[in-house]
Amino acid sequence: MNIISYPERSEWPELLTRPVQDSSAIEAKVLPILDLVKTKGDEGLRELAKKFDGIDLNEFAFSQEEFDTAEDQLDETLKAAIRQAYQNIHTFHKAQLQSVEKIETMPGVTCWRRSVGIEKVGIYIPGGTAPLFSTVLMLGIPAQLAGCKEVVLCTPSNHPAILFAAKLVGVTSAFRIGGAQAIAAMAYGTESVPKVYKIFGPGNQYVTTAKMLISKEGIAIDMPAGPSEVAVYADDTAVASFVAADLLSQAEHGADSQVLLVSTSEKFLAEVNDELTLQLEQLPRRDLAFQSITNSKAILVNSAYEAIDILNDYAAEHLILSVEDAELVAEKIFNAGSIFLGNYTPESCGDYASGTNHTLPTNGYARAFSGVSVDSFVKKITVQHITEIGIRNIGPTVEAMAEAESLDAHKRAVSIRLKSLL
Ligand SMILES: NC(=O)c1ccc[n+]([C@@H]2O[C@H](COP(=O)([O-])OP(=O)(O)OC[C@H]3O[C@@H](n4cnc5c(N)ncnc54)[C@H](O)[C@@H]3O)[C@@H](O)[C@H]2O)c1
Ligand SMILES: N[C@H](CO)Cc1c[nH]c[nH+]1
Ligand SMILES: [Zn+2]
DSSP: OEEEESOOGGGHHHHTOOOOOOHHHHHHHHHHHHHHHHHHHHHHHHHHHHHHHOOOOSOOBOOHHHHHHHHHHSOHHHHHHHHHHHHHHHHHHHTTOOOOOOEEEETTEEEEEEEEEOSEEEEEOOOSSSOOHHHHHHHHHHHHHHTOSEEEEEESOOOHHHHHHHHHHTOSEEEEOOHHHHHHHHHHOOSSSOOOSEEEOOOOHHHHHHHHHHHTTTOEESOOOOSOEEEEEEOTTSOHHHHHHHHHHHHTTOTTOEEEEEESOHHHHHHHHHHHHHHHHTOTTHHHHHHHHHTOEEEEOSSHHHHHHHHHHHOEEEEEEESTTHHHHHHTOOSEEEEEESTTOOHHHHHHTSSSOOOOOOTTGGGTOOOOOGGGGEEEEEEEEEOHHHHHHHHHHHHHHHHHTTOHHHHHHHHHHHHHTO
């Protein structure tokens, strides 16, 4: 990693940018894909599966037989691990369900809010470079808890663990479709794939761009979740080999992933660099991880204040605080997708099984977006009931405001009722 010593504040913006992607070039590739699926439906999907995934498909839906055999194809240890992860993620997300409370804002005027699961949702499960079956749990469990009636899954991978997890979370249909074409299929609907109202899930640049484009056509999306990233803030209490392992855990997602290390200790940064070289050698995905580590930076800072400032500026998807009093430091962080405290909280645990969601805002979007939660799968519908006493109480307020806005019909809707009560 390139170690940068005590950068001036004016240098931060350039230092903290993610690898820049030419978004117009990617859009130019994605737009024809969206168009092909929109105009040719399943036939378009077949062409694209051949072109980008090298497969000839007649049917896109995974069959009942594929679901049934998936369970037999997995070993017991992995099935037990997936079930354990399911339990933890379910427990954490269940606590997010909100109870309905009626609020009387003034006598006779009662307002409340109902949470209603979005009827039809689509979940994209990445599978180009790795079959991310953990993402099935991360999206399927909150959808299940929210009470979504139709959960459509698309993935380019036919890994049995994806189907096993899909069955656990109760998806209603699952298709072997990847990339931008999967997003288009769920957005527009095809002969095989149902159209949904909101699309969730991370993916590569084509998937993310497709989500951004279809969101302009009235289909909701969770957030732009692009290449995974992690920032680590470490002091002398951190363990260099642990920190190197954490950095590599996100670097191995893809060459476009970026990791960031911030420390007040020059010695520690050098130790991590040595560890990175050692550990990289042992990774099967060392080429991807190497490229992403080469794009990444280690920043030597003067103080904890400077470190916290930099981290808030960067707004990492994942932030590991391997420092003394990590919980206190965490309170000073206001831009991050998910925070991991201390030496024994590797980010991998959040990726798979501790309970929190791993679908998180990347590329600085953590400044304004949250990660996926049960809330992402529900709409909040407000309800109100005003009694005769209530309309007497609130009526004059509304009449005065409507008159001042010159909206006479609004005023009359109240006045007509008040008169009826005279
Ligand atoms: N932010 C998060 O929460 C989060 C979580 C998990 C994974 N991720 C990220 O998801 C990404 C997964 O990417 P992936 O590539 O492994 O899988 P993917 O499933 O996102 O994409 C694979 C698909 O891309 C399409 N494709 C490939 N080359 C193409 C081309 N030249 N033109 C058009 N389409 C093409 C193919 O149809 C293929 O099926 C990684 O970048 C990873 O970091 C992010
Ligand atoms: N780190 C990814 C989210 O940014 C999620 C993931 C899935 N599997 C492993 N990791
Ligand atoms: Zn990961």
